[in-house]
Amino acid sequence: MTTKWTGSIVGAIVVLAIGVLLWLPVEQSSERxxxxxxxxxxxxELSAADTASGPRLLPPGDExxxxxxxxxxxxxxxxxVAAVDLKTKKIRxxxxxxxxxxxxxxxxxxxxxxxxxADTSSxxxxxxxxxxxxxxxxxxxxxxxxxALHDQLHGYEKGDHVRVVAIFDDIMxxxxxxxxxxxxxxxxx
Numbered sequence: 347m348t349t350k351w352t353g354s355i356v357g358a359i360v361v362l363a364i365g366v367l368l369w370l371p372v373e374q375s376s377e378r379x380x381x382x383x384x385x386x387x388x389x390x391e392l393s394a395a396d397t398a399s400g401p402r403l404l405p406p407g408d409e410x411x412x413x414x415x416x417x418x419x420x421x422x423x424x425x426x427v428a429a430v431d432l433k434t435k436k437i438r439x440x441x442x443x444x445x446x447x448x449x450x451x452x453x454x455x456x457x458x459x460x461x462x463x464a465d466t467s468s469x470x471x472x473x474x475x476x477x478x479x480x481x482x483x484x485x486x487x488x489x490x491x492x493x494a495l496h497d498q499l500h501g502y503e504k505g506d507h508v509r510v511v512a513i514f515d516d517i518m519x520x521x522x523x524x525x526x527x528x529x530x531x532x533x534x535x
Contacts, residue, residue: 410513413452417477420449420456420522421485429520430484436519445522449514454524457532460506461486469493471500473526475510484520491526499529507532 415423429441437445458475465471470490477485489512491499502508509532512524 410451410453413449413454413514415449415454417454417456417458417475417485417487420454421477424449425484425520437517442517445517449522450516452514453511453527454514455509455511456487457507457509458487460502460504460508462504463499463502465496466490469496471496473499473502473508473510473529475508487522487524488518489524489526491529495526495529502531503534506534 424437424441424445429437431438436442456475458477461474461476463471463473470493473489473491475487475489489510509530510524510526511528512526514522515525516523
């Protein structure tokens with residue numbers, strides 16, 4: 347009974363957090379918008395020495411170190427109920443610190459399934475990407491795309507299999523927040 351009740355609470359928290367995030371206004375920034383990239387620039391790979399020597403310094407411009415961590419590997423390593431503090435409804439601080447150290451500022455290429463697409467007040471578009479087709483839960487990433495990709499993103503249906511190239515910006519509560527660079531359709535849902 348306790349497991350079912352706890353699972354229901356976690357599920358409700360996840361749904362509430364996604365809903366709130368999709369309706370929050372986008373932070374206004376003086377940074378230039380992320381350009382639509384048809385041919386991504388070559389990005390240097392991370393070596394073991396790069397990740398072991400402390401905080402990572404990002405290269406200048408639009409180049410980011412690549413992370414070879416798939417969406418499945420990310421959630422296997424950092425996600426799940428064990429990483430969540432049920433009192434604060436956030437990822438435990440030690441897990442959040444590891445995510446920020448290892449993932450923030452890297453470019454990821456994640457294959458996943460469209461859960462939903464929502465417009466933001468600034469004109470940007472948020473894609474909720476799930477690691478598997480079906481009900482979204484803690485295995486969901488929130489990816490913001492520039493308004494220039496509005497029509498392309500709204501052409502996708504729930505359950506469509508897509509490949510996203512994005513910059514891992516941060517985590518919010520339990521969800522990775524990414525800045526989308528490109529998205530391509532793999533197959534219908």
